[in-house]
Amino acid sequence: MSGYRERGSRLGGGTVVWTRTAGTGSQRVLPDGCTDLIWTDEGGTAPEGRLFVAGPDTRAQLAAAPPGARYVGLRFAPGTGPSVLGVPAHELRDRRVPLSALWPGARVRRLTGRVAGHAAAGAAEPGGPAAAVGRALEDAALGRLDEAPPPDPVLAGVVAGLAHGRSVADVARSAGLGERLLHRRSLAAFGYGPKTLGRVLRLNRALDLARDGLPFAEVAVAAGYADQAHLAREVRTMAGVPLRRLLAESG
Known part of the structure; x- marks a missing residue:
């Protein structure tokens, strides 16, 4: 997984799955009206990686990470994130929040383990580890959407x-x-x-x-x-x- 790539998500409606490998220096993340659910292995500093949410930004954010750190994200189309995450979007504005602050700890631990397993086994799957992690994030989001009221039409x-x-x-x-x-x-x-x-x-x-x-x-x-x-x-x-x-x- 190198550089930046994205594809349309099974969630539809403009949601995308994206992947990135950190290089040297900081990356400028521009506001786009979206909320992201992100997994990262932080360059190997966390054994299973971690899951966090990037809220909708009003200004550009400079994101720094160890070179080689991998990121896989699910970028929700504007208005979709609250149905998945379970909180109003304004509570996440200009913030980066651990998923465990929004969902029950046991649920986050299960998802983290599942995502880490996909990352480890993904080399044998179509698209490699990044694609496998992306599918795991989509599965989790689709499960939440099944439980939640639909977005405001x-x-x-x-x-x-x-x-x-x-x-x-x-x-x-x-x-x-x-x-x-x-x-x-x-x-x-x-x-x-x-x-x-x-x-x-x-x-x-x-x-x-x-x-x-x-x-x-x-x-x-x-x-x-x-x-x-x-x-x-x-x-x-x-x-x-x-x-x-x-x-x-x-x-």
């Missing part, structure tokens, strides 16, 4: 509307909700209100356009910023570095 339309640059007021009207109620339901589902979620989604839309080679001035217009200066301010505020440096880091 209104909020899929909220994500779609904000991703297309619609205003919060317009999205609230389309959802049949007042703005205050939309804000409360968004906090529970996404970790922050619709205005912040819109900023996060717009940032990621702009980065996709910039990585495709579109000039920054055109990126600003296409992504819905007032102008290039507005784009530059938002990138520096949310990512912590200028856009050109951010692209170089991810290139």
Whole structure:
């Protein structure tokens, strides 16, 4: 398992399974409106590895790890994480939390052992250890979804509307909700209100356009910023570095 890879998850709805092996230095993790369930062997410092949750971020996080540490994550589509994890998303905002703080200890120990077993035996399975661990995480999440109420159906339309640059007021009207109620339901589902979620989604839309080679001035217009200066301010505020440096880091 090397570099970064991802694939669509059996959970559907935009959830993905991803894998990464740590290199030297820190990795900049950008806000994306999602919550992740992650297993890592921490470079071998924990015999069975550990499971933790990365909550929805409002700013970029710098993640440092020993070179060679392996990570396998299940990144839930916006609004899906609370149904699996059992807590409102805003309780995890900008946090990294052991799974044992959210689920009963016995359940986490069983899952940790199962995941570690998949990691050890996965060399003989299709896709190797990373794929085996990913399948174990998916199985655990699917089991939780079978027990939990379904995600708020209104909020899929909220994500779609904000991703297309619609205003919060317009999205609230389309959802049949007042703005205050939309804000409360968004906090529970996404970790922050619709205005912040819109900023996060717009940032990621702009980065996709910039990585495709579109000039920054055109990126600003296409992504819905007032102008290039507005784009530059938002990138520096949310990512912590200028856009050109951010692209170089991810290139």
